[in-house]
Amino acid sequence: MPIYQAPTRDTRFVINEVLKLESYGNLPGFEAATPDLVDTVVDEFGKFVSEVLAPLNAVGDREGCTRNADGSVTTPTGFKAAFDEFRAAGWGTLSAPEEFGGQGLPHVLGFVAQEFIATANQGFGMYPGLTDGAISAIIAKGSPQQKAKYLPKMVSHEWLGTMNLTEPQCGTDLGLIRTRAVPNIDGSYAITGTKIFISAGEHDLTENIIHLVLAKTPGAPESSKGISLFIVPKVLVNDDGSLGARNAVSCGSLEHKMGIHGNATCVMNYDGAAGWLVGEENKGLAAMFIMMNAARLGVGMQGLGQAEVAYQNAVKYAHERRQGRALTGPAEPAEKADTLFVHPDVRRMLMDAKAFTEGMRALCLWGALQVDLTHKAASEEDRARADLLISLLTPVIKGYGTDKGFETCVNMQQVFGGHGYIEEWGMSQFVRDARITQIYEGANGIQAMDLVGRKLGQGGGAAVQAFFALVDGECAAAKSKPELADLAERTERANGELKAATMWLMQNGIANPNNAGAGAHHYMHIMGIVALGLMWLRMGEVAVAALAAGSGDKAFYEAKLVTGCYFGERFTPDAGSLRHKIESGAASMMALPVEAFATA
Secondary structure: OOOOOOOHHHHHHHHHHOOOOHHHOOOOOOOOOHHHHHHHHHHHHHHHHHHHHHHHHHHHHHHHHHHHHOOOOEOOOOOOHHHHHHHOOHHHHOOOOOHHOOOOHHHHHHHHHHHHHHOOOOHHHHHHHHHHHHHHHHHHHHHHHHHHHHHHHHHHOOOEEEEEEEEEOOOOHHHHHHOOOEEEEOOEEEEEEEEEEEEOOOOOOOOOEEEEEEEEEOOOOOHHOEEEEEEOOOEEEOOOEEEEEOEEEEEEEEOOOOOOOOEEEEEEEEEEEEEEEEEEOOHHHHHHHHHHHHHHHHHHHHHHHHHHHHHHHHHHHHHOOOOOOOOOOOOOOOOOOOOOOOOOHHHHHHHHHHHHHHHHHHHHHOOOHHHHHHHOOOHHHHHHEEEEHHHHHHHHHHHHHHHHHHHHHHHHHHHHHHHHHHHHHHHHHHHHHHHHHOOOOOOOHHHHHHHHHOOOOHOOOHHHHHHHHHHHHHHHOOOOHHHOOHHHHHHHHHHHHHHHHHHEEEHHHHOHHHHHHHHHHHHHHHHHHHHHHHHHHHHHHHHHHHOOOOOOHHHHHHHHHHHHHHHHHHHOHHHHHOOOOOOOOOOHHHHHHHHHHHOO
């Protein structure tokens, strides 16, 4: 049976030692986030997910969800009891605003919870995870009455939320949506249409579900400029907050999926359902993007999560499985064979996984800190800088993080050899569950195009220039430390490749937009490499100082330095080859006529 133990030691290291969260204690919401509180939250939630949610992961995969004759949906065995325990403990309220019943703690701690829950049981974690995004959209664009009516019970997770974008004829191109919203005389709208791929669209975990639905009003432009956003509750909510009649929204069917079987992915039918406009008419896409950006960071955490649990299981298997002998001679002559750890190719896969997961964890939590600083930093300059950086890196965290997360899961399955292909070992589920992370909340090709087509040019290139300067400054400082000099030089060179790729795209992407499209994926990966290099430099700085001071846990800090060295040697050289691919342009990629792709 697969195992999972939340990586609490590494998480505390990143939050307390690398990010130094305590140093932000003068900012609103941070004053309560003392090291003692951080350690308690990390350890206790880690215990909860490891003991309660992880054992249900295989159950959810095996059983899936069931749509009943009346259109209701039953979640897998144990999910409802686990959710009740999750809600009663208040785990979903960590970083929610206090005015609506949340604990008001920094987003960093909310991101810790997102990683742990996604790793232990991704299908389960999607139920509360989507609600967090819906809360963000209502906070930003909802009316005072809507906030008062819906947010307290959504924050407490008495009610959960969804996002309804996709339709059979449109996914990325939301301008093609056909769902209509016709005004009623009481100020509400009648919502009619069909949405597909709606995660957590129907379930038995809560008595109400608050759907956020994109639709078009009569006479609205047929493009994305004509989209409005509506709150459509499963059960209508009376003015006093009590529940009223069932709304005209139902689950028509459940999708049959490759993975995340524990989450109910629904076809949702809206048959004149009552909905209420959120924000301004025809401005719904901007409101929904608030939810989607929050979700994209969460999906990046899912990529990390599946890589982490796959890595933990591969490490356990490599310790136990004996095959062959070390190339340098028997490592354990008294045994008939050595463990898998003696084989360099197995080490390659495990070291790749370790370097990625630990670096990605640092990047995600640093990104969460930027979300906090965007709203709470002491100066306008600091708030603007944090906003620039997290806007730039959101598609990287989502796109690069899930690409590498899936790759890591496949490699960890490979460590098992034939046993990795057998369902009872659990590796197949990690691979299947990780695969969706590259697709939903904006497929990774869209993330890459968002990065190249929108984020590079924002503010006249201010965001990417700030990132370049940040990396260069920290590389220059780290070169003075012998333990970090090589990693610093390699990261600096990778940053140079990123700069060169940026310049090439700026010069050639405008002349031929296909050049930007052809190189966007590779560019996103170069930025991911540089971003993780920056994180490994920061972790290395802490490790060097801790070892010099004679701090405890010597082996932990020494392992950080070795893994950082490995990242520099094995990951950063890829930046050069990726730049060369970008500079090949789009000519051969786009040259063949469509007919040439026929196979008959």
